[in-house]
Amino acid sequence: MEETNNLSGKPQKEDQNARRQFLKKLGLVVGAGAAVTAGAVYMGYDHENKKNPEGKKIRVLTADGQLMEVSEAELLQAENSVETEETELQRRGREGIPGKHWVMVIDLSKCRNARMCMAACQGAHHLRPEQHHINVLRMQDAEHTEPYFMPKPCYHCDNPPCTKVCPVDATFKRQDGIVLIDNQRCIGCRFCIAACPYSARIFHWIEPLKSEEDKDLPYDVELNVPQRKGTISKCLFSADCLRDGELPYCVRACPNGVYYFGDLNEDVVTNGTTRETVRFSELIRKNGGYTVLEELGTKPQVYYLPPKNRLFPYQYEGKTTLDPDDSRIGGGRG
Amino acid sequence: MSVNKLSPEESRSVLNKIETDLLRPLTHHKGFELWILFLALVFIVGGYAYFIQLRDGLGVTAMRDYTSWGMYIGNFVFFVATSLIGMFISSVLGLLKIKWITPISRIAEMIALAFAMWAGIVIVIDMGRPDRLLNVFLHGRFQSPIVWDVTVVTTYVAISTLLLLLPLIPDAAIVRRRLPDLPKWQMKIYDLLHLGWEARPDQYQTIRRSMRILAILIIPVALSIHTVTSWLFAATLRAGWDSTIFGPYFVSGAFVAGAAAVIIAMYFFRYNYKLGDYITDFHFNRMGQVLVLVSAVYIYFNLNEYFVPAYKMRTAEQLHLHEMFQGHWAFLFWFTQIGCLAIPTLLLIFKRMRKPGIMLWLSVLVLIGAWFKRLLIVVPVQQHPYLPIQNVPESFHHYVPTGIEIMLTFLPIAGVLLIITIIAKLFPVMPVWEIAHEKGVDESMIK
Numbered sequence: 001m002e003e004t005n006n007l008s009g010k011p012q013k014e015d016q017n018a019r020r021q022f023l024k025k026l027g028l029v030v031g032a033g034a035a036v037t038a039g040a041v042y043m044g045y046d047h048e049n050k051k052n053p054e055g056k057k058i059r060v061l062t063a064d065g066q067l068m069e070v071s072e073a074e075l076l077q078a079e080n081s082v083e084t085e086e087t088e089l090q091r092r093g094r095e096g097i098p099g100k101h102w103v104m105v106i107d108l109s110k111c112r113n114a115r116m117c118m119a120a121c122q123g124a125h126h127l128r129p130e131q132h133h134i135n136v137l138r139m140q141d142a143e144h145t146e147p148y149f150m151p152k153p154c155y156h157c158d159n160p161p162c163t164k165v166c167p168v169d170a171t172f173k174r175q176d177g178i179v180l181i182d183n184q185r186c187i188g189c190r191f192c193i194a195a196c197p198y199s200a201r202i203f204h205w206i207e208p209l210k211s212e213e214d215k216d217l218p219y220d221v222e223l224n225v226p227q228r229k230g231t232i233s234k235c236l237f238s239a240d241c242l243r244d245g246e247l248p249y250c251v252r253a254c255p256n257g258v259y260y261f262g263d264l265n266e267d268v269v270t271n272g273t274t275r276e277t278v279r280f281s282e283l284i285r286k287n288g289g290y291t292v293l294e295e296l297g298t299k300p301q302v303y304y305l306p307p308k309n310r311l312f313p314y315q316y317e318g319k320t321t322l323d324p325d326d327s328r329i330g331g332g333r334g
Numbered sequence: 335m336s337v338n339k340l341s342p343e344e345s346r347s348v349l350n351k352i353e354t355d356l357l358r359p360l361t362h363h364k365g366f367e368l369w370i371l372f373l374a375l376v377f378i379v380g381g382y383a384y385f386i387q388l389r390d391g392l393g394v395t396a397m398r399d400y401t402s403w404g405m406y407i408g409n410f411v412f413f414v415a416t417s418l419i420g421m422f423i424s425s426v427l428g429l430l431k432i433k434w435i436t437p438i439s440r441i442a443e444m445i446a447l448a449f450a451m452w453a454g455i456v457i458v459i460d461m462g463r464p465d466r467l468l469n470v471f472l473h474g475r476f477q478s479p480i481v482w483d484v485t486v487v488t489t490y491v492a493i494s495t496l497l498l499l500l501p502l503i504p505d506a507a508i509v510r511r512r513l514p515d516l517p518k519w520q521m522k523i524y525d526l527l528h529l530g531w532e533a534r535p536d537q538y539q540t541i542r543r544s545m546r547i548l549a550i551l552i553i554p555v556a557l558s559i560h561t562v563t564s565w566l567f568a569a570t571l572r573a574g575w576d577s578t579i580f581g582p583y584f585v586s587g588a589f590v591a592g593a594a595a596v597i598i599a600m601y602f603f604r605y606n607y608k609l610g611d612y613i614t615d616f617h618f619n620r621m622g623q624v625l626v627l628v629s630a631v632y633i634y635f636n637l638n639e640y641f642v643p644a645y646k647m648r649t650a651e652q653l654h655l656h657e658m659f660q661g662h663w664a665f666l667f668w669f670t671q672i673g674c675l676a677i678p679t680l681l682l683i684f685k686r687m688r689k690p691g692i693m694l695w696l697s698v699l700v701l702i703g704a705w706f707k708r709l710l711i712v713v714p715v716q717q718h719p720y721l722p723i724q725n726v727p728e729s730f731h732h733y734v735p736t737g738i739e740i741m742l743t744f745l746p747i748a749g750v751l752l753i754i755t756i757i758a759k760l761f762p763v764m765p766v767w768e769i770a771h772e773k774g775v776d777e778s779m780i781k
Contacts, residue, residue: 118725130726131399137724152721161571167480168466168473187469188392188462191480193402197571199719203402203462205393229391230462293720296571 085218090182093221093239096174101301102237103177104251105260105269105283106151108307111136112256113149120253125233126210126225131202133235134250148307151258153250154179154200154235155292155300162192162201171232177264177301178239182221183231192232197296201234247272264301340774349775353512356762356769359607360513369755373748380745383738384459392462394738400723401716401733406460408709409743412591413453413750414487414563415584415704419592420446420494421556422628425549434620436772437612437764440501441599444763445592447494448753450559452746454487459742479565486558493552498757499527500545504767507531507781523760533781560585567711573650574715583635589628590675591704594697597621599754601694603763612764615689622688625700629679636671653718663714666706674703 056072113136121133133153140147156179163171163179170185171192181192181201193201207229208214214226222239238248246252251259251272262269262280270277283289284303291300340348387394397404423442427435435442458464474481506528510521531537561581568580577583600621604613643651644659658667678696681687687696713733717723723731735743767780 130730132725135725137722139722165478165480165569167475167478167484168469169475170469170473185466185469185473186463187466189460189480190402190462191478191566193399194567194572194716195570197720199400199721199723202399204391205395205398206391298571 082216082218086184089218089220089222090184092243093180094172094174094182096176096178096239097242098175099265100176100242101264102156102242103262103264103269103280104153104156104237104248104302105280105289105305106302107258107260107287107305108148108150109305109309110256110258111149111151111307113138114255116253116255117151117250117259120249121235124238124249125223125236126208126214126227127202127233128209131233133200133202133233146307150304150307151250152198152200152292153302154237155198155298155302156235156237158299158301159297161195161197161296161298165191165195167191171234176242178237178242179234180221180236180239181224181232181234183224183228183233184219184221186228186231188230188232190232197293197298198300201232203232204229338774340776342776342779345774345776345779348773349770349779352766352770352773352775353508355609355611356764356766357509357512360509360516360759360762363759366755366759370752373752373755376744376748377752380741380748383741384745387459387738387742388464394736396729396733396736396739398730398733399726400719400730401713403460403712403716404733405709405735405739405743406456408705408712409746410453410456410460411563411584411708411712412705413449413456413746414559415588415708416591416595417446417449417453417490417494418556418560418585418588419596420497421552422589422592423596424497425553425556428549429546433772434617436768437609438596438600438617438621440498440762440764441603442592442596443494443498444754444757445595445599445750447491447498448750448757449595450487450491450494451753452749454491455749456746459746479562479569482562483559483566486555486562490552490555490559493548493555497545497548497552500541500548501765501768502527502761503529503541504531504533504780505762505765507533508766509761511781520760531781533778535777538777557585560588567715572715573648573718573720574654577639579635579638583632583639586628586632586635587704587707590625590632591701593621593625593628594700594704597625597693597697598701601690601697603758604690607758607763609764612769618690618693619685619688622682622693625697626679626682629675629682629700633675633679636675650718650720654715657714657718658710663710667710670703670707670710674699674706 057069058072058075060068060070060075062068115136117134118132118136121127122129122131125133127133135152137150137152138147139150156173156177158177160173160179163173166172167189168185168187170183170187171179171181173179188203190203193199193203204227208227211226211229217226219226220240222236222243224233224236227233238246238250241248247261247270248259251261254272257271257273259272260269260278260280260283261272262277264280267280268277269280269283283305287305289303289305291303294300395404395406420443423435424439428439458467461467470481470484474484476482506524509516510524510528514521516524561584564580564584567575568577570576597618600613600617603609640655640658644655647655657663678700681696682693687693717731717733770780771777
């Protein structure tokens with residue numbers, strides 16, 4: 001019924017009305033559009049006028065090393081905020097240094113427990129005295145064997161159990177072999193601490209030592225400073241020093257020539273004390289180099305030279321190493 | 335199925351009695367307010383503890399660089415473990431067509447859901463940066479067992495919720511009809527949940543088929559949640575966790591904790607809700623047998639887990655096992671193994687012992703033991719790493735939980751009890767329609 005009604009007389013009128021209204025609306029829309037367009041064209045024209053009429057070009061380097069050309073008039077002072085700096089530090093920090101495979105050799109026969117390595121490390125990374133990226137352990141392999149001192153950094157394993165378990169990719173292994181921790185990503189689950197068989201990782205249970213002083217610094221993932229409460233920290237092989245062509249903090253600080261550091265790809269390592277550079281493969285072969293707990297399959301990238309010809313007895317907490325009554329002797333090497 | 339059909343008159347009176355009995359706690363519940371007040375108090379104290387932990391960092395706990403997982407993780411494992419019982423009773427026993435589970439299936443599912451939901455919160459309490467929880471979803475790596483755990487626990491919570499809600503459909507319709515004077519918001523819940531239930535044969539068919547599908551689906555998911563939880567430890571290289579039987583070891587232990595929790599809940603509902611006609615001595619007898627069975631399996635796995643490494647005494651495991659058997663942890667170890675597992679199991683073998691009163695106390699013992707056992711699995715292993723613990727303060731060598739940790743362990747336990755309390759206050763603790771059906775009530779009347 002209604003349909004037939006709609007088809008007769010009445011709707012035609014409505015139709016005309018609708019058309020009139022449509023035209024009216026169209027006019028409005030077109031008018032507004034034209035006004036906007038005119039405005040935009042004028043502003044563009046004005047903008048172009050303000051530019052250098054010659055269009056003089058200059059060359060600039062982008063942050064990732066690309067050479068670019070821009071017209072001089074468009075050049076602005078780069079905004080050097082903490083955010084932009086951090087983005088760049090994160091990018092290069094996660095990428096690593098191409099072509100390198102960092103390796104450390106620790107000569108146990110030379111270690112006299114001077115602990116300069118520990119102090120230098122804690123200074124650089126703003127750590128408390130009980131927080132160790134590198135820890136000099138007093139080892140005794142078996143009941144009647146002689147104790148010795150063993151500096152223990154992170155071993156930067158080629159098959160790292162810690163990065164495997166991280167749920168958020170906060171700890172990762174770079175192309176140059178360094179295992180880093182991104183404390184802007186870390187959720188503080190501590191699974192990596194549980195997974196590391198070498199106890200190489202620490203956690204910021206309370207506010208870090210210098211968190212107040214450091215709070216405005218851009219975060220450098222290669223130095224892990226500023227440190228953050230509720231996140232992990234660990235030995236970084238001083239990735240920030242390596243980027244500047246320097247040896248790691250601990251390696252440089254050693255007074256006894258314990259540390260060698262270098263590139264496995266080039267097969268050279270440099271002694272941090274004597275600055276003598278030697279062939280890595282030869283050093284390991286001739287001195288019986290080994291890695292710790294290699295049976296776990298972690299492929300550590302820190303090698304040890306055996307603790308032979310030691311200058312014993314050493315003084316240790318008021319006792320000599322020959323005293324048998326130190327209850328804190330650990331389980332030895334596996 | 336030998337259900338003797340009742341006549342319409344008999345049906346009406348039987349159904350009336352069942353409804354009256356099971357719905358009574360929805361309107362009458364002595365001491366309910368006091369109980370809620372108590373839980374609220376625990377929440378306030380726990381909330382304050384969490385505020386302190388957020389402000390000062392996890393340093394307010396006893397955890398340090400070596401023992402970096404403590405009571406919170408032990409509590410988490412316990413929660414996941416206890417939640418497995420929902421699957422065991424409703425699915426495994428249900429699919430085996432074991433009839434006596436009808437009055438306790440909902441109790442088991444309430445426990446399952448409450449523990450599984452709170453397990454997720456317990457793990458957040460342990461996080462150093464809970465504010466970055468979203469990172470798990472934004473930057474999640476599927477290589478990490480934590481991401482597996484998040485995936486399966488959420489799935490388990492979802493399926494458990496459905497398994498609880500589906501059998502509530504007819505019950506919601508019944509509550510709606512029987513108790514129209516309940517507060518408006520409460521009636522809205524029943525309106526929403528009864529989904530137009532009219533007790534039609536096709537509706538029965540749909541609901542039974544859906545429940546069956548979910549009962550099958552939940553088995554692999556439930557096995558996964560606790561297997562994956564065990565892998566958080568077994569996937570590491572640490573002596574004491576590095577074990578190939580950790581998955582089944584954890585799962586079998588889970589059923590022990592869950593069965594004990596169900597027995598405690600059964601006792602409570604039988605006496606406090608006056609449901610003695612439904613949760614009878616027969617049911618306690620049966621659950622006692624279940625507890626013996628699952629405990630025997632768990633004892634077998636314990637034997638494998640401790641005896642075999644102890645026979646070899648490999649250097650790395652030696653220190654750990656010595657501390658467990660005769661060192662620092664010896665008391666707790668033998669208390670949980672003998673006092674809270676072996677003795678209750680042995681006692682429950684005898685029919686005389688499978689009585690509600692005795693079983694309540696034995697179950698409490700088993701449950702307490704189950705909690706401490708999780709702590710023993712988590713903590714001592716970390717105190718014997720391969721390389722010695724040196725040059726750190728004395729507190730790094732030990733683990734004695736702080737007050738904050740204890741408060742934040744009780745908070746989730748109160749949370750679980752709160753969820754169970756709310757469900758038991760809003761809905762009958764047993765599926766009215768299934769019980770009526772078993773008693774031979776005409777199905778078309780149950781609406």
